[in-house]
Amino acid sequence: MKSAFLQTTLEDLEKKDLRRRLRTVEGPQGPRIRIDGREYLNFCSNNYLGLADDPRLIEAAVESLKSEGFGSGASRLVCGNLSAHERLEEECARFKGTEDCLVFTSGYMANVGIISGLFERGDVIFSDRLNHASIIDGSQLSGAEFKRYPHADIHKLEEMLPEAAVAGFKKKVIITDSVFSMDGDIAPLDKIVELARRYDSLVMIDEAHAFGVLGEHGKGAAELFGLAKEIDIQMGTFSKAAGGFGAYCCGSKELIDVLVNKARSFVYTTAIPPSVAAASLRGLQIIEQEPERRRQLWDNTHFLLNGLKAAGFETLNTQTPIIPVVVKEARTAVEFSRRLLERGVFVSAIRPPTVPVHTARLRVTVMATHTRQDLQEALGQLQHIGKDLCLI
Ligand SMILES: *Cc1c(COP(=O)(O)O)cnc(C)c1O
Numbered sequence: 001m002k003s004a005f006l007q008t009t010l011e012d013l014e015k016k017d018l019r020r021r022l023r024t025v026e027g028p029q030g031p032r033i034r035i036d037g038r039e040y041l042n043f044c045s046n047n048y049l050g051l052a053d054d055p056r057l058i059e060a061a062v063e064s065l066k067s068e069g070f071g072s073g074a075s076r077l078v079c080g081n082l083s084a085h086e087r088l089e090e091e092c093a094r095f096k097g098t099e100d101c102l103v104f105t106s107g108y109m110a111n112v113g114i115i116s117g118l119f120e121r122g123d124v125i126f127s128d129r130l131n132h133a134s135i136i137d138g139s140q141l142s143g144a145e146f147k148r149y150p151h152a153d154i155h156k157l158e159e160m161l162p163e164a165a166v167a168g169f170k171k172k173v174i175i176t177d178s179v180f181s182m183d184g185d186i187a188p189l190d191k192i193v194e195l196a197r198r199y200d201s202l203v204m205i206d207e208a209h210a211f212g213v214l215g216e217h218g219k220g221a222a223e224l225f226g227l228a229k230e231i232d233i234q235m236g237t238f239s240k241a242a243g244g245f246g247a248y249c250c251g252s253k254e255l256i257d258v259l260v261n262k263a264r265s266f267v268y269t270t271a272i273p274p275s276v277a278a279a280s281l282r283g284l285q286i287i288e289q290e291p292e293r294r295r296q297l298w299d300n301t302h303f304l305l306n307g308l309k310a311a312g313f314e315t316l317n318t319q320t321p322i323i324p325v326v327v328k329e330a331r332t333a334v335e336f337s338r339r340l341l342e343r344g345v346f347v348s349a350i351r352p353p354t355v356p357v358h359t360a361r362l363r364v365t366v367m368a369t370h371t372r373q374d375l376q377e378a379l380g381q382l383q384h385i386g387k388d389l390c391l392i
Pocket residue numbers: 106107108109111132134177181206208209237238239246247
């Protein structure tokens with residue numbers, strides 16, 4: 001039986017409580033979503049500002065569809081470089097305060113293409129242990145030496161950098177998520193940039209969960225720390241707070257020029273449809289024009305986080321709308337999530353290998369469009385089931 005391995009793979013996952021299954025969501029992403037005909041409170045979306053079904057994004061997409069069609073026809077370097085892409089890139093560079101910007105199909109493809117396009121054998125990458133999978137994959141593809149440092153551990157990083165100097169690597173880069181997608185904490189970018197300066201290293205950040213969320217104007221952690229000009233490679237996505245799809249890399253003109261030539265996930269793939277770029281642009285504009293959405297997001301975040309902490313849940317060191325409720329074992333996380341679903345609250349269980357073993361959790365994410373009542377309902381259910389499971 002040449003495909004018996006499929007069966008054993010699934011059985012193996014099942015035994016470890018690590019088998020994942022897809023759920024079918026009907027209708028748009030919002031604070032409430034419909035699954036199998038029933039409505040649930042949604043506490044696991046990255047649609048932080050509630051823009052994914054905003055009528056203005058829909059209208060931007062529809063207008064573009066009517067005038068520019070659906071498919072983009074080719075890769076950007078062939079004949080798929082459309083004005084919709086360039087408008088998005090110009091606006092994104094202006095917003096981020098960088099010289100230039102390049103749009104990628106997704107955050108995953110951006111990280112894979114940026115890292116493997118810029119770094120190679122003979123270079124060294126310092127990567128936070130909790131960085132997103134796409135950073136790890138891009139690093140491995142690059143062929144550069146891959147050195148992971150313990151999560152946000154500046155002292156350990158400071159020990160590793162001089163060792164690398166002795167080893168004589170050609171280029172050095174420190175890569176970090178600016179907001180960690182499963183823990184919700186913020187990377188110490190000020191200290192990282194300071195170390196990078198001292199040891200002549202480049203810095204790359206992934207702002208997937210920071211874009212639209214952090215900083216006075218929602219430009220991300222680079223703005224929060226006042227480091228927009230100091231961080232060499234600033235990647236982020238339109239797929240989360242912006243309510244759209246696709247990703248950006250912001251930086252110098254030279255950086256973007258090199259990526260156009262070297263990032264294989266940019267070169268060898270069809271350009272995103274113009275309607276997608278148009279909707280993402282509209283999302284970016286709303287981030288800029290409606291700071292009240294961000295204020296509401298933070299109000300909601302503080303309310304829920306304070307409630308969960310007061311109830312006695314382990315929420316790690318989160319500083320953002322990503323609130324981990326750590327339950328340790330995968331089985332407990334699955335059971336917690338299942339019971340919440342029964343009671344009308346959708347929070348997904350996060351298990352290894354997405355997070356380290358024995359740190360399985362519920363990952364609760366807050367949206368600006370949750371009402372106080374939504375938050376109270378979720379908090380109440382989390383407490384009720386948390387007590388039942390002897391977690392608090
Ligand atoms: C979601 C995410 C990505 C991937 O972005 P997509 O646009 O969904 O492909 C990359 N990095 C981090 C930190 C993320 O959370």
